[in-house]
Amino acid sequence: MAAREDEERKYSAPALEKGLDVLELLAARGTPLTMSQIATELGRSVSELFRMVDALVHRGYVAQAESGEGFELTNKLFALGVARAPTKSLLEDALPEMRKLSGVIGQACHLAVVSEEQMVVVARIEAPGNQGFSVRVGYRRPLVDSTSGLVLYAFQPEEVRTEWRTRLAPSVSQKAWKSFEERAALARTQKYVKADSDVTRHIVDLSAPVMAADGSAVAALTCPYIETPMAISVKDTVAAIRHAAGEISRKISAN
Structure with missing residues (x-):
């Protein structure tokens, strides 16, 4: 060899x-x-x-x-990656549901996937009104520092989380990793994540997993929620996000 x-x-x-x-x-x-x-x-x-x-x-x-x-x-490298069949198929299934979701909740939403130790946004839908906060396609952040990353980690099978843990844990303090694991466990119980944005004030990130047939999260569907007079409640927004993520999961599992 x-x-x-x-x-x-x-x-x-x-x-x-x-x-x-x-x-x-x-x-x-x-x-x-x-x-x-x-x-x-x-x-x-x-x-x-x-x-x-x-x-x-x-x-x-x-x-x-x-x-x-x-x-x-x-974004040229990103565009080349998106053109690959698995990601392209995911987007074809996800975008119609994301458009419906944005119309229902009146907020922007985006879809993120894993890229080594980071999450990367592969699709977004702008808010239908004049107010909203959106994340650009191609945006990256470490998995351990993002709501989407937390969802992507939390909803992996135990053996996958164990593998990821060896790569991710050394990048943060023991205290930070303990907190990350605790929030991941809570996410698995609640089936979603709600967290104050650590990037922008007055925004709450609401996120749910898109699941493959093998029981692993292939993407995180996230809404940067902004409370406005016209916004529906956080509770109703979470329900809509979970429904949309479930519909995308159903579609990709049927492929």
């Missing part, structure tokens, strides 16, 4: 690997990085990476940040 791996490494592509290193770094950081910062993080010189970053910009994978300070990923 080792000999085979050595043989495969003979055909490595250093330039390609540099480009992949840049993409992985920008994805992991989630904030714009200057050329100097990229070079420092990767242990390379600016001159060594300049043409590589320029090529990634030209191909549309990287763009200069709106602030003009540094570079960030575009």
Whole structure:
């Protein structure tokens, strides 16, 4: 096996690997990085990476940040991933139900899936009225720091949670992980999660799992709930989200 791996490494592509290193770094950081910062993080010189970053910009994978300070990923890689059959099928089943849901609750909603140790938003529906808060497609956050991530973790089979625990727990304090596990256990009992947004004040995240036939959560359907004079109650909103998530689950299980 080792000999085979050595043989495969003979055909490595250093330039390609540099480009992949840049993409992985920008994805992991989630904030714009200057050329100097990229070079420092990767242990390379600016001159060594300049043409590589320029090529990634030209191909549309990287763009200069709106602030003009540094570079960030575009949604091109995300779009390529969404075009894969499993995600594409999920979206085809989910979007009609999400539109219905948004119309019923008068709020925006979004769908998130797992991407390594993060959750990533793969679809969203804007609120039908003038007021609402929506999360952009492609938005990422660590699983342990998001309501959608909590749902995605909570509604996995025990063996999957055990596997994820070995990767996720070291990234936070013991106290934070204990709290995360306790909230996951409560979510499994209630069949949904209600949590104050840790990103925006005056917003309550309401989320329910989209379940596959094997009993694992393939996505989290989440509403950033804003209380307005026209809004239905949190209780009714949760019921609507759970119903929509159940309908999506039924559709994907039938495929």
